[in-house]
Amino acid sequence: MASYTRPVVFSVNEQLFGVDIELVQSIEKQLEVVSIPNATEYVDGIINLRGDVIPSYDLRKKFGFPQKSYGKNDETSSIVVSTKDTLLAFVVDAVHQIGDVDSENIVTMPELAKCEEADYLDRVANINGKLVILLDTDKLLTKEEVTRISQVKEKASNEAKE
Template sequence: MEFKPVVFRIGKEEYGVDINVVRGIEKVMQVVPVPNANRIIKGIINLRGSIIPICSLRRKFGKEDIPYNEDTKFIIVKTETLSIGLEVDSVGDIQNVEENNIFPVPGILVSEDTEYYKNILNVNGRLIVMLDVDKLLKEEEMKALQKTVESL
């Protein structure tokens, strides 16, 4: 069995999400701030008539914001409840990964703060942390976000 991730960078680290949850990869566009939103929510965008919240993975991972450049992208993903945009520094390759190159997250990395780590991939010697988009935001954060989007 093969697995196909969309690989992206936040700083020097590589992460990935399952291609099956990706709805699109978009160039950066104007983000409208949402008052009183969670710190990792950068704001919202209007993508072809749909309101999409933008989640800053830099902020989620405790990194400083950097100015947008030509490599910055929004990866639009579908969670169990709504679509969100993941703001990433750059998007890399999409490769097939064989099942024997997919590993569980080591126990030492498992905590409440990393429950969104799904597994680790070995792609040509590079270790890539796969993210579970349904666990990136805590349940109460997701509900608040959904309520905000529905009210717009």
């Protein structure tokens, strides 16, 4: 379980989320995403980040938010995080801060808000009076998604070598 004492806070559909900074590999502006036909539902493509092929994961789809077309002038960012299985690039609307959170300002997700399909919604932090939902990136992907993402990465790496 992540410590969350320093989450990277970002927004998707005007809602605040956070991931443990120890899992964040980089924060990138407007990366070019190469579409992958027949990719898993939440993967909108792959990116090339300093020679690594990384799946671009659509949090809007995962969370059931309305889709948004991102243009060249949009201020989107990608947060590259490590999960127990792979690196993922989360496309987010904006990265706001790296927050410092005292443990007494972090609570488990209320039982009423929990469901089995959203086990990745781990805890809630109060950062400067705003509620931030903290994500457990190790629970974000289903086993099927991990398998499909591995296949996509392998295929893309093989094509890059040709």
